[in-house]
Each structure stands twice: as structure tokens, then as C-alpha cells.
Amino acid sequence: MLSVFWGENRLETEKAVKRALGTDYEVFEGENLTVADLPSIFQGTSLFGTEKRQILLKELGENKEVWEKIPDYLQTDHDMVIWESKIDKRSVVYKAMVAAGVEMREFPARANPDAKMVFNILDMALRNGPQAVKMVEKIELEQDPYMFFGLLVTQGIKKLEYRAGTREKRLLKELSRLDMQMKTTSVEPWLPWLLLKSFLLRISQLD
Numbered sequence: 001m002l003s004v005f006w007g008e009n010r011l012e013t014e015k016a017v018k019r020a021l022g023t024d025y026e027v028f029e030g031e032n033l034t035v036a037d038l039p040s041i042f043q044g045t046s047l048f049g050t051e052k053r054q055i056l057l058k059e060l061g062e063n064k065e066v067w068e069k070i071p072d073y074l075q076t077d078h079d080m081v082i083w084e085s086k087i088d089k090r091s092v093v094y095k096a097m098v099a100a101g102v103e104m105r106e107f108p109a110r111a112n113p114d115a116k117m118v119f120n121i122l123d124m125a126l127r128n129g130p131q132a133v134k135m136v137e138k139i140e141l142e143q144d145p146y147m148f149f150g151l152l153v154t155q156g157i158k159k160l161e162y163r164a165g166t167r168e169k170r171l172l173k174e175l176s177r178l179d180m181q182m183k184t185t186s187v188e189p190w191l192p193w194l195l196l197k198s199f200l201l202r203i204s205q206l207d
Contacts, residue, residue, distance in 0.1 A: 002076055004097060006084040007107035011145075013083060015190075016105060017056060020081050025054035030063040038066065042073040042080070053078040059085065071096035110144040118151040121200070122159075126171075129204030133197045145192035149182055152196075170206045174199060 003020055005013050028041060045051055060067050061084050070082070070093055087094055087106075098104060117139070125132035156175045160168040178199045182192060 002080045003103040004082045005105050006087045008109035009107040012107045021054040027056045030060035033066050035069050042076045055080045057082045074100040113143050113148045119155050122155050125200040125203050129201035132200040140193045167206050
């Protein structure tokens with residue numbers, strides 16, 4: 001089965017890739033492929049002799065020669081996902097995929113969080129961590145976690161400027177700790193929100 005995923009929301013796209021292929025799959029970068037590689041990818045068996053393969057093809061559209069040949073290989077026995085940043089819906093390749101019944105899914109960018117909403121969640125977290133987590137769970141599927149974190153930092157700095165007490169200073173230290181975690185985390189799409197929720201629970205215990 002062949003699927004095509006594209007869009008600016010990389011976290012949701014990656015979730016969809018893992019639902020389609022699992023966690024153990026082959027990856028081919030479009031820029032490294034030639035037309036001669038396509039038969040072995042779409043029709044060949046794996047190195048381990050198994051008949052069905054799980055394959056992720058990334059940014060084939062950046063390789064025009066290869067991209068234009070994809071309609072010749074739409075019927076495959078393997079589980080395959082083509083992951084593109086963007087797709088021209090007017091193109092011959094796109095129309096051929098749609099006509100062949102290929103699963104086509106777009107993952108548009110998430111909305112930027114609203115500053116007032118983030119302020120309310122931070123304020124709630126300082127009083128009631130579990131309740132703040134519930135508030136996050138209502139919006140996390142539509143929001144970008146890194147944008148959300150950026151606004152948390154802004155609100156934390158504002159609190160320190162308004163009142164430079166012990167609690168506000170500790171809040172900034174926790175935000176600094178969270179910043180390091182967010183920067184060094186793996187690509188697992190669910191992990192940024194897990195880190196954010198853990199942060200909200202921790203700051204409810206600040207004195």
C-alpha cells in the first residue's frame with residue numbers, strides 16, 4: 001500500500017508515518033535516488049528475504065527525474081509512505097496518484113498559541129498543576145508545542161519583572177531546565193507535550 005503525506009506539521013506527519021509503517025522501516029532520501037533505483041525499492045524484496053517491506057521515501061519531489069517516474073510504480077505490495085514538505089496539486093504526478101486511489105493526506109501547520117490562553121494555563125499551573133494539564137490536553141492537537149513553550153517563557157519573564165520573588169525566580173529556573181529538555185529531545189512527536197505537562201505539574205509545587 002502506498003500513501004503520500006505532506007504539509008508543514010512535521011509532528012503530526014511523523015505520527016502518521018509511524019501508524020502506517022511502525023517503528024522499524026527503511027528510509028530513502030529523494031536526493032540520493034536515481035530512476036534506476038525505483039524497481040528495487042517498489043518491487044524488490046528486503047535484504048532479509050521477507051516479501052513485504054516498510055519503506056519511507058522523503059522529499060522525492062526535490063528530485064524531478066525520479067518524481068516524474070513515480071506514477072509507474074503506484075502498485076506495490078509493500079507498505080510505503082512518501083513524505084513531502086509540499087505538493088503541487090496541479091501536477092501530473094499528483095493527479096495520477098489520486099486517480100490510482102493512493103492515500104493522500106495533508107498535515108497543515110498548527111495554529112500559533114494565543115498569549116492570553118498560555119497566560120491562563122501558566123496561572124492555573126501555579127495553583128493547580130493537574131487542572132492546567134487538562135487545559136493543555138484540550139488544545140495540544142491544534143497547537144505547536146514549541147510556540148507554546150516560547151509564550152510560556154515570555155509570560156514567565158513578565159511575572160519576574162512584575163514581582164521578582166523567590167517563586168518567580170524558581171519559575172524561570174524551571175523554564176530554563178525545560179528549554180534544555182525541549183532542545184535535546186528526540187523526534188518523537190508526543191514528547192514535547194509530555195515535557196510541557198511535566199513542567200506544569202512541577203511548578204504547581206513551587207514555594
